[in-house]
Amino acid sequence: MDLKSPRTDSSAASAANRNAANAPKHVLAPLPYDYAALEPHIDARTMMLHHDKHHASYVEKLNAALEPYAELRGRSLPWLMVNGDEIPQAIRTAVRNNAGGHLNHSLFWTLMKPKGGGDPGGALGKAITQAFGNIEAFRKAFDDAGGKVFGSGWVWLAMTPGKGAGKSSLEILTTPGHDNPIQQGKYPLLVNDVWEHAYYLKHENRRPDYLKGWWSVVNWPTVEQRFENPDQPTEFEPAGGFLHGAAK
Ligand code: MN3
Numbered sequence: 001m002d003l004k005s006p007r008t009d010s011s012a013a014s015a016a017n018r019n020a021a022n023a024p025k026h027v028l029a030p031l032p033y034d035y036a037a038l039e040p041h042i043d044a045r046t047m048m049l050h051h052d053k054h055h056a057s058y059v060e061k062l063n064a065a066l067e068p069y070a071e072l073r074g075r076s077l078p079w080l081m082v083n084g085d086e087i088p089q090a091i092r093t094a095v096r097n098n099a100g101g102h103l104n105h106s107l108f109w110t111l112m113k114p115k116g117g118g119d120p121g122g123a124l125g126k127a128i129t130q131a132f133g134n135i136e137a138f139r140k141a142f143d144d145a146g147g148k149v150f151g152s153g154w155v156w157l158a159m160t161p162g163k164g165a166g167k168s169s170l171e172i173l174t175t176p177g178h179d180n181p182i183q184q185g186k187y188p189l190l191v192n193d194v195w196e197h198a199y200y201l202k203h204e205n206r207r208p209d210y211l212k213g214w215w216s217v218v219n220w221p222t223v224e225q226r227f228e229n230p231d232q233p234t235e236f237e238p239a240g241g242f243l244h245g246a247a248k
Pocket of ligand 1: 195
């Protein structure tokens with residue numbers, strides 16, 4: 001038998017299998033700035049280890065878990081996070097942890113930038129003031145929530161789409177492990193990583209110091225865009241937006 005001969009079976013099922021087999025693997029995008037770009041608030045070595053080792057390992061483990069499941073390999077990260085009951089038991093926990101790790105870090109990198117910080121403006125600034133009293137009170141509430149995360153997790157500013165006009169739908173919430181607000185039907189605007197790997201080399205056990213310094217690298221223009229255009233996809237969010245695209 002000539003193993004190199006082209007397939008003659010052109011049934012739909014076989015075509016679908018070939019397409020799934022060709023589904024691209026999840027990839028680690030490069031950091032959008034240099035490792036040292038967020039110094040002195042986040043040190044270069046932490047950024048290198050965090051992106052090139054921690055984040056990279058989530059991508060690698062996600063691809064390994066999905067490898068035997070061709071039909072799941074083309075699914076978006078948000079889809080994998082909100083459709084846990086459609087994922088085989090054997091890989092459900094691995095997918096939740098590693099798709100979440102990949103999604104949350106991909107978002108986290110874009111929400112920071114060199115020479116960031118300051119206060120949010122535009123519609124977001126107004127909405128934060130309305131919801132929390134003022135920007136400083138918001139930062140304090142966010143840091144209080146982040147400081148209280150027991151063990152590893154994330155602290156978020158999220159909004160619930162579709163709430164009544166004039167009524168702010170903004171809220172601060174925390175998630176354990178690599179969970180994401182989309183699992184609760186909420187759209188993440190801003191996030192900080194409070195796993196020890198995010199700050200331990202520089203701040204050791206002093207998480208509040210890390211939280212406080214982090215505001216100097218927040219990329220508010222991108223957060224403002226997310227607030228104003230939640231349906232606009234990013235590289236790792238599917239067309240149709242973070243929440244709507246999660247169904248695909
Ligand atoms: Mn992390």
